[in-house]
Amino acid sequence: MKKVNYRNLPLKLSFLLLVLTLTFSTSIYSQEGGDVMAGESLFKANCAACHKLDKKATGPALRGVADKYEKEWLYAWIKDSQGLIKSGDSKANELFAANNNSVMTSFPQLSDADIDNILTYTSQPKPEPKMKALPITGGGSNDSGASNAIVLAALVLVFLLLVIMLYLVNKTLTGIAKANGVLVEKEKKMPIWKVFAKNQFLMLVSTIFLLLAGAYFVFGYLSQIGVDQGYAPVQPIHYSHKIHAGDNQIDCNYCHSSARKSKTSGIPSLNVCMNCHKNISEYAGEEDLEKGYTTDFYNKEIAKLYDAVGWDVDNQSYTGEEKPVKWVRIHNLPDFAYFNHSQHVTVAGVDCQKCHGPVEEMEIMEQFAPLTMGWCIDCHRETNVNLKDNEYYEKIHAELSKKFGVEQLTAAQMGGLECGKCHY
Known part of the structure; x- marks a missing residue:
């Protein structure tokens, strides 16, 4: 060896x-x-x-x-x-x-x-x-189907319980009728609705209850008019706040620059979009195949932007042929309600997410808050006035804090509940 x-x-x-x-x-x-x-x-x-x-x-x-x-x-x-x-x-x-x-x-x-x-x-x-992985459509659990089955089973169970209870009650009444003989038979001859109609007290109480219940439900239904919480319309060009404000951490005020100086936040012009998309013509982020948000989908939306501004990708120049984009407005306050973005964003230092929700997580922008009068009033009652590096409120805060006997004033104590502040 x-x-x-x-x-x-x-x-x-x-x-x-x-x-x-x-x-x-x-x-x-x-x-x-x-x-x-x-x-x-x-x-x-x-x-x-x-x-x-x-x-x-x-x-x-x-x-x-x-x-x-x-x-x-x-x-x-x-x-x-x-x-x-x-x-x-x-x-x-x-x-x-x-x-x-x-x-x-x-x-x-x-x-x-x-x-x-x-x-x-x-x-x-x-x-x-790269080869795109196809979404798996079979073999997995279906949460929606499971929840529907549970609800259906619960309804069937309740129905069976009602049938059993009716059977038992009917059997009990029949036994009582047989035991009492003729007396019960005479009482059964008068229908229950006649007995109820002859009792004036029950009729009065029932009428008042029905009127109050009807008024409650009608008022609740009419109160929903103009409240578009959750409204998420389809826009002519898909814009993902999740990609721009979330993944790329673009400041809201970069696109909505007028929110710092004006009453309205404004709709960004397409020139603002082209500041970046002049050199970004292809999507390079993650895909959501289940919802259809693929690279091809985003690239087609960028192509819509180029078509709207008249940008020739091959020659890297503007053709001059512009097409207006008809954006669908999402947040819309009534004309009799006054709201100033600059007062909240610049003076008060309120974050955009306070009213608009986690926009950095929204693929499709939607109305997060109800934007009702009660919602605004509750916010004014709960929100303290920010005095850090804010000379605008120093003098009036010092005087009103003594009046109310508090160290930190809320927007309501500062006059935020006066009718003329919002309805002028």
């Missing part, structure tokens, strides 16, 4: 580790030594605002750009594109004209090694499209 030599085992393991390291490095570094990961970081920090890898944006698509131009020329172009154009370089002028004479930002701070890393990243092959 041959004896195994363990002396060279550490050396062999070290050699194997070196081979694995070199193999792994080939996936990170190109043949010329560029770092893909560093290149991706530099690309996102410097280039992604105007360029995409596989689609034209403000500038051309950059995947495979290292194969189209010489490296020394790319160094000069990236570091000082306008200088190269003014020098009369034919490639530079041709590229400048092909992209609507859009001036490219110069990056003299990038070294040749940085540019090599960026070019290595843009030279990576296009990834294969």
